[in-house]
Amino acid sequence: MCGIVGIISRKPVADRLIDALKRLEYRGYDSAGVATLEGGHLTRRRAEGKLSNLAALVEDKPLAGTIGIGHTRWATHGVPSVANAHPHATGALALVHNGIIENYRELRAELEADGAVFESQTDTETVAHLVTRELAKGAEPREAVQEALTRLEGAFSLAFLFEGESELLIGARRGSPLAVGEGEGEMFLGSDGIALSPFTDTIRYLEEGDLAVLEHGRITIFNEHGAEVTRPVKRSAGKAFYVDKGNYRHFMQKEIYEQPEVLSHTLSSFIDMTSGATRLPKGQAIDFSTVRRIALAACGTGFYAALVGRYYFERYARIPCDLDVASEFRYRESPLSDVDLALFVSQSGETADTLASLRYAKGEGLKTAAIVNVEESTIAREADLVFPTLAGPEIGVASTKAFTCQLMALAALAIRAGVDRGVIDTEREAEFTRILSEAPRLANEAIRLEATIEALARKMATKHHALFLGRGFSYPLAMEGALKLKEISYIHAEGYAAGELKHGPIALIDETMPVVVVAPHDRSFEKTASNVQEVAARGGEIILFTDGKGAQSGIVDLAEVVILPDMPEILTPIVYAIPMQLLAYHTAIQMGTDVDQPRNLAKSVTVE
Structure with a gap:
């Protein structure tokens, strides 16, 4: 995850910007930069590689500005380089950006036709020119940013510094977190409270669609409709805290909300957004054209991710796969x-059964690969290949963002494998990469369904059992949804392939049994609809997660329906996982359980 920080002060800010960025190093990055105003004029320093390179550059060429922004970048569009590093600038402004602007190609072509000259390969620079064009028309900075935001598609957070405006920072977020803070005569902006903790313990977390105007002694926040609003002040633990819940009730909720951002950064490891080509993470190399068969193994939620991965590899790369629970593999x-x-x-990369399976595979002479969230872990060190998920620290025991990032990594790897094997041509590869880039925005739209899902959770909390059904890609999601519910609410739940309903589980259905059906309108929708009819005929209470087309079918009259956005089939496991997480989360709250640390469970199972 990229890191953002901004400071308005009466004294030079460059060194403190770099110090704040150091607190965000855990997010991962490949370049960094800062920009300040000196005498009202924009000045930048950018460096590839570690923050120490940027610090050395600033020491050699000091910045005296008392207002500035800083950024650590993980490359999505364009290779890691000084030219692609943030902040990006025009003559009128500099900005830093987390996330992905999905429609940047169309916007860039439009802006170039208007005479804009681009210096980088990034989607971010498109926003800089878009706002600059509005300023040139006579708009004030806030008006220019608000107008530009209406043109952007995707999930992002942004921070702007304007030429000649020595007491003004503007921040905005849509699907990617951003916080603002107040100090003694100073104002701050950051990706989260971690970046701001050395400076202040008074923090406001922007809500979806918010735009914040920071001036000396004042923070003004506007919602997505342009109305001035207030956001509650949170008192952080100041310099002592490392990972903070922020504006959320639990770490699990925070981690659910982080998914649009972390998905974009996981994607960046596997896709060059500029060329539309897939790639392997830096330093990793495998030619899938030589792979006859893949053996997959994992535990718990990771097992359900691997099950989706089997569907991905077999469908899109035509590689046969074996799948085992890691505790049974060897x-x-x-x-x-x-x-x-x-x-x-x-x-965690420390799961004992998975580690034992990896060692067994190595002992059998197999080439090994690991999809892990902790690159320094034992599994990562011992595997021949490492594919990091870049989800950032996950504190809640029930995995959320790590799961969807695992799915993103598996989807991208399967597409790469299909290209290697000649199953996917260049044109189709570009289409797949475009589709995968939509995941952060669609994840954000799924999160917006929280209020609807919370209402369903109140009913779920009165139950003692539940069934989850799905077909195809939705089958692993049904099992993962059931696991989430039982993990944190302690309600007994089971996930089944919908076609197995008549082979036993249908005996459990009566008017007290809720049945959660995961059914986007895909190739297996009509058969799943028949299963819904069977449940309804026996009095089961049906909760249906589907899309717009599915909602037009007759079965919606039999169920309480949650309508997700339409999307290509490859994305449904990633996006539909989010409402499963929210249903479990809000059910657990109603039950009064310990959401982040449920009984009898550990985050990393390091014993067999």
């Missing part, structure tokens, strides 16, 4: 002569 003693890659999925 005991099954499956012949591995035609397995050319063993792929393991783990959030």
Whole structure:
């Protein structure tokens, strides 16, 4: 995840901008930069690589400005380089940006036709020129930013510094977090409270669609409709805290809301957004054209991610896959002569059963790969290949953002494998990368359904059992939804392939049994609809998660319906996971359980 920080002060800010960025290093980055106003004029320093490179540059060429912005970048559009590093600037402003602007190509072409000259490959620079064009028309800075925001598609947070405006910073967010803080005669802006903790313990977290105007002694916040609003002040633990819940009741809720941002950064490891081509993370190399078979293994939520991964690899790359629960992998003693890659999925990288399976595979002479969230973990160190998920610290025991990032990594790897094997041509590869880039925005739209899902959770909290059903890509989601519910609410729940309903589970259905159905209008929708009819005929209470087309079918009259946006099939596991998480989360709140630390569970299972 990229990091953003901004400061308005009466004394030079460059060194403090860099210090604040150091607190965001855990997010990962490949370049960094700062911009300040000196005598009202924009001045930038940018460097590829570690923050120490930027610090050395600033020491060699000091910045004296008392207002500035800083950024650590993880490349999405364009290679890591000084030219692509933030802040990006025109003669009128500088800005820093987290997230992905999905429609940047169309906007860039429009702006270039108007005479704009671009210096980078990034989507971010498009926003700079878009706002600059509004300023040239005579708009004030806030008006220019608000108008530009109406043109942007995607999930993002932005911070702006304007030429000649030595007491003005503007920040805005849509789907990517941003916080503002107040100090003694100073104002601050940051990706989260961690960046601001050395300076203030008085923090406001911007809500979806907010725009904040920071001036000396004043912060004014406007909502997505342009109306002035207030946001509650949160007192952080100041310099002592490292990971903070921010404006959320629980870490789990915060981590659900972080998914649009972390998905974009996971995606950046596997896709060059400028060329539309897939790629492997830096330093990793495998030619999937030589892979005859993949063995997948994982535990818990990681197992359900791997199950989706099997669908991805077999459908999009045409590589046969075996899948095992990691605790059974080495005991099954499956012949591995035609397995050319063993792929393991783990959030912590320390899961004992998964680690033992990896060591077993290595002992059998297999090439091993790991999808992990902690790059310094044992599994990451021992695997031949490492594919990081870049979800950032996940504190809640029930995995949320790590799961969807695992799915993103698996989807991108499957597309890369399909390209290597000649199953996917260049044109289709570009279409897949465009589709995957929509995931952060669609995830954000799914999060916006929280109020609807919370109402359903109040009813779920009165139940003792639940069934979850799905077909195809939705089958692993049904099992993951059931796992989430039982993990944190302690309600007994089971996930089934919808086609298995008549083979036993239908005996459980009566008027007291809620049945959650995951059914986007995909190739298997009509068959799932038949299962819904069977449940309704037996008095089951149906909660249906579907899309606009699915909502037009007759089964909606039989269920309480949550309508998600329409999307290509490859994205449904990623996006539909979010309402499953929210349903479990709000049910657990109603039950009064410990959401972040449910009984009997540990975040990392390091014993067999």
